[in-house]
Each structure stands twice: as C-alpha cells, then as structure tokens.
Amino acid sequence: MxxxxxxxxxxxxxxxxxxxxxxxxxxxxxxxxxxxxxxxxxxxxxxxxxxxxxxxxxxxxxxxxxxxxxxxxxxxxxxxxxxxxxxxxxxxxxxxxxxxxxxxxxxxxxxxxxxxxxxxxxxxxxxxxxxxxxxxxxxxxxxxxxxxxxxxxxxxxxxxxxxxxxxxxxxxxxxxxxxxxxxxxxxxxxxxxxxxxxxxxxxxxxxxxxxxxxxxxxxxxxxxxxxxxxxxxxxxxxxxxxxxxxxxxxxxxxxxxxxxxxxxxxxxxxxxxxDLRRVPDTKVLLAEMAEARRRADVELARLHASDHPWRDKAVESMNSLIERLSANYHDLEKAMADRVDLSRKALRNWSRETKEMLDHLSAIRRGRSVPA
Ligand SMILES: [Zn+2]
Ligand SMILES: [Zn+2]
Structure with missing residues (x-):
C-alpha cells in the first residue's frame, strides 16, 4: 500500500x-x-x-x-x-x-x-x-x-x-x-x-x-x-x-x-x-431516560427482524419495558414542567429503575434472558 x-x-x-x-x-x-x-x-x-x-x-x-x-x-x-x-x-x-x-x-x-x-x-x-x-x-x-x-x-x-x-x-x-x-x-x-x-x-x-x-x-x-x-x-x-x-x-x-x-x-x-454552573439532576436524569428509551427502540427493531426462537416473548417484554420507560419519562417531564420539588429519594428511585431497565435490555441483547 x-x-x-x-x-x-x-x-x-x-x-x-x-x-x-x-x-x-x-x-x-x-x-x-x-x-x-x-x-x-x-x-x-x-x-x-x-x-x-x-x-x-x-x-x-x-x-x-x-x-x-x-x-x-x-x-x-x-x-x-x-x-x-x-x-x-x-x-x-x-x-x-x-x-x-x-x-x-x-x-x-x-x-x-x-x-x-x-x-x-x-x-x-x-x-x-x-x-x-x-x-x-x-x-x-x-x-x-x-x-x-x-x-x-x-x-x-x-x-x-x-x-x-x-x-x-x-x-x-x-x-x-x-x-x-x-x-x-x-x-x-x-x-x-x-x-x-x-x-x-x-x-x-x-x-x-x-x-x-x-x-x-x-x-x-x-x-x-x-x-x-x-x-x-x-x-x-x-x-x-x-x-x-x-x-x-x-x-x-x-x-x-x-x-x-x-x-x-x-x-x-x-x-x-x-457562579459555578450545574445542570439540575432532573435534566440529567431525563437525558438518561431518553437515551435508554432510544436504545430500547433500536433493540425492538432488531428483535422484530430476528428469527430467534423466543422472539415473540422478547418483543412482548421489550414493549412493556418501553412502556414503563416512556411513562417514567413523561412523569418526570411533567413534574419538571409543573415545577414540583422532587425529593432526592424520588430521583434516586427513577434513576435506579432506569438502570435496572438498561440491565434487562443488555440481557435481552446478549440473548441471556427474557424479562418477565
Ligand atoms: Zn469542552
Ligand atoms: Zn469532544
């Protein structure tokens, strides 16, 4: 060359x-x-x-x-x-x-x-x-x-x-x-x-x-x-x-x-x-949720195109996961719009749930499990 x-x-x-x-x-x-x-x-x-x-x-x-x-x-x-x-x-x-x-x-x-x-x-x-x-x-x-x-x-x-x-x-x-x-x-x-x-x-x-x-x-x-x-x-x-x-x-x-x-x-x-500038925790979490949802959508499309033996069951699980992610996203978005003062505990719970859903997502991607 x-x-x-x-x-x-x-x-x-x-x-x-x-x-x-x-x-x-x-x-x-x-x-x-x-x-x-x-x-x-x-x-x-x-x-x-x-x-x-x-x-x-x-x-x-x-x-x-x-x-x-x-x-x-x-x-x-x-x-x-x-x-x-x-x-x-x-x-x-x-x-x-x-x-x-x-x-x-x-x-x-x-x-x-x-x-x-x-x-x-x-x-x-x-x-x-x-x-x-x-x-x-x-x-x-x-x-x-x-x-x-x-x-x-x-x-x-x-x-x-x-x-x-x-x-x-x-x-x-x-x-x-x-x-x-x-x-x-x-x-x-x-x-x-x-x-x-x-x-x-x-x-x-x-x-x-x-x-x-x-x-x-x-x-x-x-x-x-x-x-x-x-x-x-x-x-x-x-x-x-x-x-x-x-x-x-x-x-x-x-x-x-x-x-x-x-x-x-x-x-x-x-x-x-x-004047230290920091992004509110809620906005950071919202970005993480949006990204998790985007990944779930990509995975869903991949599952639809696959011929895996438990494809239908995985698609069903993925749909419910996306539903929960969307619901959480909209709840948080609404709380932010209404200027609700969210406790650290509430944010931690949302954050933990998003992480758990991402773990499920990787498990499905790796073909290791189908969440209930
Ligand atoms: Zn830079
Ligand atoms: Zn750069």
Missing part, C-alpha cells in the same frame, strides 16, 4: 517540535533515568508540573475559558494562563477558539479534530497538517476583553519556554545536584511532562470519541471513559460533557473521578471562584 503524505500541508514548526519532544521523552529521558535515577526533588517537580499544567488546561483553558462554566478571580486566571502555556498547547485564545468549534461542529468538517476523519487525525493529525485557510478567531470576542488572556496570547511561547522548560532546569541545577540536576529538570519535569500532558489531552479528542459508554446521548461520537478520567483530571466523562458543556462538572455523579470539579468547588469555598 502506498502511503501518501500531503507534504504541502505539513505544519513544519508543529511537526518538528512534536517530533523533538517525543524523541527526547521516549529516548533521552529514560536514558537519563537509567544513568542517574530519580531523586525526590525531581519526582516532586515532575508531579507539580504535571498537575499544574494539566489542570491549567482542564480547569483553565477548558472549563473556565472555553465554556465559562464558572467565574474566577485574577490569581486563578493568571496561574492557569501561565501554566497552561507551559503545556505547549497554544495560547488560551487559540485553544478556546478550536475547542468551541469542536463543540459547535462535532463530527463534521468544521470540527478541527473531527473523529470522522480518523483516529490519527483527531489525535494529532490536525496539529501536524494545516487547514487552509486558517479559520478566523471570531468566536472568542468575550475573551478578548480579558487583559490577562490577551497578554498570554502575545507571550505564550516565551512563557512556555521560560517557565515550562528553562525554570525546571534552573531549579534542578540548584536543588538536584548541579548540571546533572539541570539536565534532569529539563528532561523530566520539562520535556517528559510536556509529552505526557499533551498525549493525555490528545487522547480526549481521539479515544473519548471512539471507545466508551454513551449514557446521556448518541447525538455525537463523544463517549465516557473512566480510565481516561484518571489521566486527565476528570475530563474522561466526555459524553456527559458534550451533552451539557456548560456544567463545571464533567463527572456529574458524586462517585465520578473528577479532580477538576473538586478543585473548582474548593476554589469557590475560598472565594477564588464563583
């Missing part, structure tokens, strides 16, 4: 930079660790930079600047702008513009990281190849009013270089043993950390549009992935996020692993953040 690369469209600056970072991260950093080992200071600095830059992307670039899911005081904005730049993922203004287009045109041509162009394109291809003409920054007018955002937009490469790569080397020199420590600071807290944080962000655009559950909607390819949430400070709950993008939480359930939502909540308690 002939591999054709459109060289005329390659963004050479991005490509060479990502190539150097990747080679240093997978070859030079392990060689350094093999020869010099990891001391406590380097490990601490690596952890600090991973958390500071990773969360500046999730909490700052994404939930604060892209989706305005809460308001933040200037120290939070300044911190996330400085350390967000150190992730080498472009200025906040550019990042937000791309991301807002991703939400507006998900899975379509104007989506910068459109998964329908393939996993590689959504992951990194869109950074390596230029789309001509370059789309205008016409969807970030609100952010242009923030002087801190505009300052970072002007200096983001310089900030990234000085704070993201040179500073770890300087700190390594003074606190981790001279020139060896400087090299360690540069390679481990600088280069290896940039590689890890970037790849985790990229996987949200690729993996979370490919593998995972879709409990809230199948309108687009976005999926929930608990595993990805572990590596991205809670951004893995991407199906929920695409359905309710202005919610400051991505992991909406209390048990979901979402350190970014916890950090925003803590910031609000110490007066650094306010």
């Amino acid at each position: 002939k591999l054709s690369i459109p060289f005329e469209r390659v963004d050479w600056i991005n490509t060479v930079f990502l190539l150097i970072i990747s080679l240093l991260a997978v070859i030079a950093a392990p060689i350094y660790l093999w020869n010099h080992g990891m001391n406590g200071f380097l490990a601490g600095m690596f952890a600090f930079y991973c958390i500071a830059t990773g969360m500046s992307i999730t909490l700052g670039y994404h939930r604060l600047f892209s989706h305005l899911s809460f308001k933040a005081k200037w120290p939070v904005r300044l911190f996330t702008l400085v350390f967000g730049a150190c992730a080498f993922e472009n200025s906040a203004l550019n990042w937000v513009s791309d991301h807002r287009r991703h939400h507006k045109h998900t899975d379509h041509d104007d989506d910068p990281y459109d998964i329908s162009k393939g996993f590689f394109w959504a992951h990194i291809g869109w950074i390596l190849f230029k789309v001509r003409p370059e789309p205008p920054l016409d969807n970030v007018q609100d952010l242009r009013k923030d002087p801190l955002v505009m300052w970072q937009h002007r200096w983001d490469k310089m900030i990234a270089l000085v704070v993201g790569l040179i500073l770890p080397a300087v700190l390594g020199y003074f606190f981790a043993g001279g020139w060896n420590g400087a090299l360690g600071g540069f390679l481990i807290a600088g280069v290896l950390r940039v590689f890890c944080v970037q790849q985790c962000t990229f996987f949200i655009n690729s993996l979370c549009h490919t593998i995972g559950r879709q409990p809230y909607s199948t309108r687009c390819s976005a999926r929930d992935s608990f595993v990805m949430s572990l590596f991205t400070f809670g951004e893995g709950y991407h199906n929920y996020h695409h359905e309710f993008q202005h919610d400051y939480r991505n992991g909406v359930k209390p048990w979901n692993f979402d350190p970014t939502k916890w950090a925003i909540w803590v910031l609000s308690k110490i007066g650094m953040a306010s």
Whole structure:
C-alpha cells in the first residue's frame, strides 16, 4: 500500500517540535533515568508540573475559558494562563477558539479534530497538517476583553519556554545536584511532562470519541471513559460533557473521578471562584431516560427482524419495558414542567429503575434472558 503524505500541508514548526519532544521523552529521558535515577526533588517537580499544567488546561483553558462554566478571580486566571502555556498547547485564545468549534461542529468538517476523519487525525493529525485557510478567531470576542488572556496570547511561547522548560532546569541545577540536576529538570519535569500532558489531552479528542459508554446521548461520537478520567483530571466523562458543556462538572455523579470539579468547588469555598454552573439532576436524569428509551427502540427493531426462537416473548417484554420507560419519562417531564420539588429519594428511585431497565435490555441483547 502506498502511503501518501500531503507534504504541502505539513505544519513544519508543529511537526518538528512534536517530533523533538517525543524523541527526547521516549529516548533521552529514560536514558537519563537509567544513568542517574530519580531523586525526590525531581519526582516532586515532575508531579507539580504535571498537575499544574494539566489542570491549567482542564480547569483553565477548558472549563473556565472555553465554556465559562464558572467565574474566577485574577490569581486563578493568571496561574492557569501561565501554566497552561507551559503545556505547549497554544495560547488560551487559540485553544478556546478550536475547542468551541469542536463543540459547535462535532463530527463534521468544521470540527478541527473531527473523529470522522480518523483516529490519527483527531489525535494529532490536525496539529501536524494545516487547514487552509486558517479559520478566523471570531468566536472568542468575550475573551478578548480579558487583559490577562490577551497578554498570554502575545507571550505564550516565551512563557512556555521560560517557565515550562528553562525554570525546571534552573531549579534542578540548584536543588538536584548541579548540571546533572539541570539536565534532569529539563528532561523530566520539562520535556517528559510536556509529552505526557499533551498525549493525555490528545487522547480526549481521539479515544473519548471512539471507545466508551454513551449514557446521556448518541447525538455525537463523544463517549465516557473512566480510565481516561484518571489521566486527565476528570475530563474522561466526555459524553456527559458534550451533552451539557456548560456544567463545571464533567463527572456529574458524586462517585465520578473528577479532580477538576473538586478543585473548582474548593476554589469557590475560598472565594477564588464563583457562579459555578450545574445542570439540575432532573435534566440529567431525563437525558438518561431518553437515551435508554432510544436504545430500547433500536433493540425492538432488531428483535422484530430476528428469527430467534423466543422472539415473540422478547418483543412482548421489550414493549412493556418501553412502556414503563416512556411513562417514567413523561412523569418526570411533567413534574419538571409543573415545577414540583422532587425529593432526592424520588430521583434516586427513577434513576435506579432506569438502570435496572438498561440491565434487562443488555440481557435481552446478549440473548441471556427474557424479562418477565
Ligand atoms: Zn469532544
Ligand atoms: Zn469542552
């Protein structure tokens, strides 16, 4: 098979930079660790930079600047702008513009990281190849009013270089043993950390549009992935996020692993953040019920077309399941319209019943049982 690369469209600056970072991260950093080992200071600095830059992307670039899911005081904005730049993922203004287009045109041509162009394109291809003409920054007018955002937009490469790569080397020199420590600071807290944080962000655009559950909607390819949430400070709950993008939480359930939502909540308690936006539990549950009903309809159509020995019995069970789902959906919808103050217990019951019905649905799909 002939591999054709459109060289005329390659963004050479991005490509060479990502190539150097990747080679240093997978070859030079392990060689350094093999020869010099990891001391406590380097490990601490690596952890600090991973958390500071990773969360500046999730909490700052994404939930604060892209989706305005809460308001933040200037120290939070300044911190996330400085350390967000150190992730080498472009200025906040550019990042937000791309991301807002991703939400507006998900899975379509104007989506910068459109998964329908393939996993590689959504992951990194869109950074390596230029789309001509370059789309205008016409969807970030609100952010242009923030002087801190505009300052970072002007200096983001310089900030990234000085704070993201040179500073770890300087700190390594003074606190981790001279020139060896400087090299360690540069390679481990600088280069290896940039590689890890970037790849985790990229996987949200690729993996979370490919593998995972879709409990809230199948309108687009976005999926929930608990595993990805572990590596991205809670951004893995991407199906929920695409359905309710202005919610400051991505992991909406209390048990979901979402350190970014916890950090925003803590910031609000110490007066650094306010106006946290959250979707009411009733609306979230309604979306889950609608999705369960849609799945039941699909399964019913599949059963009708099958020649399974107990097809008629399964169709009958499926019809009663759909009836119950519809009744619950309409009851909840009516309660919301009438502004009835629903107790947590009532919502829990509806939620549990929806989950039980989904379990029955999977049992029928797998041909394991026919519910009574
Ligand atoms: Zn997405
Ligand atoms: Zn988003």
